[in-house]
Amino acid sequence: MARALQLAERGLYTTTPNPRVGCVLVKDGQVVGEGWHERAGEPHAEVHALRAAGTAARGATAYVTLEPCSHHGRTPPCANALIDAGVARVVAAMIDPNPAVAGQGVQLLTLAGVQVETGLLAAEVRELNIGFIARMSRGRPWLRLKTATSLDGKTGLLSGESKWITGELARLDVHRWRARGCAILTGVGTVLADDPRMNVRDVDTSRQPLKVIVDSALRTPPEAKVLAGGALVIGTVDVPERRAALEAAGAEVVLLPNLHGRVDLTALLAELGRRGINEVHAEAGATLNGALLDAGLVDEWLAYYAPVVLGHAALGLFDVPPLADMAQRRTFSLCEVRQLGADLRLRLRPA
Numbered sequence: 001m002a003r004a005l006q007l008a009e010r011g012l013y014t015t016t017p018n019p020r021v022g023c024v025l026v027k028d029g030q031v032v033g034e035g036w037h038e039r040a041g042e043p044h045a046e047v048h049a050l051r052a053a054g055t056a057a058r059g060a061t062a063y064v065t066l067e068p069c070s071h072h073g074r075t076p077p078c079a080n081a082l083i084d085a086g087v088a089r090v091v092a093a094m095i096d097p098n099p100a101v102a103g104q105g106v107q108l109l110t111l112a113g114v115q116v117e118t119g120l121l122a123a124e125v126r127e128l129n130i131g132f133i134a135r136m137s138r139g140r141p142w143l144r145l146k147t148a149t150s151l152d153g154k155t156g157l158l159s160g161e162s163k164w165i166t167g168e169l170a171r172l173d174v175h176r177w178r179a180r181g182c183a184i185l186t187g188v189g190t191v192l193a194d195d196p197r198m199n200v201r202d203v204d205t206s207r208q209p210l211k212v213i214v215d216s217a218l219r220t221p222p223e224a225k226v227l228a229g230g231a232l233v234i235g236t237v238d239v240p241e242r243r244a245a246l247e248a249a250g251a252e253v254v255l256l257p258n259l260h261g262r263v264d265l266t267a268l269l270a271e272l273g274r275r276g277i278n279e280v281h282a283e284a285g286a287t288l289n290g291a292l293l294d295a296g297l298v299d300e301w302l303a304y305y306a307p308v309v310l311g312h313a314a315l316g317l318f319d320v321p322p323l324a325d326m327a328q329r330r331t332f333s334l335c336e337v338r339q340l341g342a343d344l345r346l347r348l349r350p351a
Contacts, residue, residue: 001063001120004023004034004093005065005093007035007045008037010038011036011039013207014206015037015040016040016207017132018040018132019037019133021066022037023035023036023044023046023049023065024049024062025053032053033048033053033056034052035049035051042075046064046081047081050081050082053085057086057087059086059087059088060087062082062087063120065094065121066093066096067094067101067105068081068105069098070104071104079105079109083109089114089117090116091120092106092116092118094125094126097133097137098136130279131277135277140273141182141277142278143269143282144181144280144281144300146281146282146302148165149303149304149306150308150309150314152310152314154310154314155285156310156315157310157315158313162315163194165304167306167341169340169341170345172202175201175202178209179205179207180281181209182209182272182280183210183211183212183281184198184209184211184280185212185288186282186283186288187288188216189284189287190284190285190288191220191221192220195224208229210230210231210277211226211229212233212272213226213232213233215235217237217242218233218242219242220246224249227251228250229250230250232252233251233253233254235254235263236262237255265291265292266297286315290320293318293320294320299349300335301348303348304340304344304345305344331350332349333351335347
C-alpha cells in the first residue's frame with residue numbers, strides 16, 4: 001500500500017478533478033503489476049496495473065489507495081475490471097467519498113466473491129486527496145492560504161513594495177503548492193498593486209490551475225498579466241463596459257453578491273466545487289485574507305516567514321474586525337515546520 005501511495009503521488013499535479021490513486025498487484029509475494037491514474041479521462045490506476053500484470057492478475061491481491069469505482073464515468077468501472085481479471089482480494093485504503101461510488105465498489109466486489117479489506121494507510125491517502133474528499137463531502141474545495149511575511153507579520157511596505165520578502169527556495173516551494181492546486185485565488189487589490197501572473201513556474205507540470213480573481217466592481221485591467229490564458233473574475237455588480245472588456249481579454253465573469261454588496265465567498269467556493277475544483281490555493285492581500293479567515297473558509301495556512309523586520313507601519317496580514325477579548329482569537333494547530341534556505345514555512349490548520 002505504501003508503494004501504491006507513492007504511485008498515486010505521481011498524479012499530484014494532473015488528476016483534477018479526479019482523486020490521486022495508485023494500485024499495486026501482488027501474487028505469491030511478488031509485484032506483478034502497478035499503475036497510477038495520470039489525468040481525468042484516461043485509464044484509472046487499476047486498469048494500468050491490470051494491463052501490466054496480464055494473466056498474472058488472476059488470483060492476485062490488488063492494493064489500491066481508493067475504493068475501485070463502480071460507475072460508468074469517462075471510463076468503465078474498475079471494480080468490474082478487477083472481477084473480470086480474476087483478482088482474488090482487494091485491499092483499499094479508504095472508501096470513495098464520491099456519492100456515485102461510496103461503498104458500491106466494495107459491494108460489487110464482495111458479491112462477485114472477491115475478498116475486500118479497507119483502512120490500510122487511510123490517513124495518508126486522505127491527506128493526498130484532501131481536496132477531493134472536501135469537495136465530495138461538503139460541496140466546496142479545500143482552501144489553502146499562502147502568506148509570505150517578515151518576522152513581525154508584515155507583507156510589504158506602505159509604498160506597496162513587497163518583492164521579495166522571502167528567498168528563492170521559499171518561492172520555489174510556493175510554486176509547487178500552486179501546481180498542486182486546481183485554482184489560484186487572489187483579489188483585485190493584489191492585481192492592481194502587483195500585476196502578478198499567478199501561474200506555475202519552475203515546476204514540471206502539464207497543467208496550469210484556473211486563475212480566480214475576487215473583484216466586486218470589475219476593476220481588473222483587461223491588460224493585466226493574470227488574464228493571460230484565461231481567468232474567472234468574480235464580481236458583485238454588472239458594469240457592462242468593464243465586463244465586455246474583460247471578456248474580450250479572455251476572462252469569464254460571474255456575479256456572486258452577498259447582502260453587503262461584497263463577493264459571497266462561500267458561494268464562490270461552492271461554484272468552484274461545481275466546476276470540479278478540489279484544492280484552491282489562495283494568495284491575496286489583507287482584505288481578502290481577512291474576509292476568508294472571518295468567514296471560516298481557511299482550511300490550511302502556509303505561512304512563510306523571512307528573518308527580517310519591516311516595522312509597525314508596514315502592511316499587515318489580515319484585515320479583520322477588532323476582537324473584543326482574547327476568547328475571540330483564531331487558533332491554529334501546527335502541522336509542519338520546514339526550513340527553506342533562510343526562511344521558515346509553517347503549515348497550520350484551524351484548531
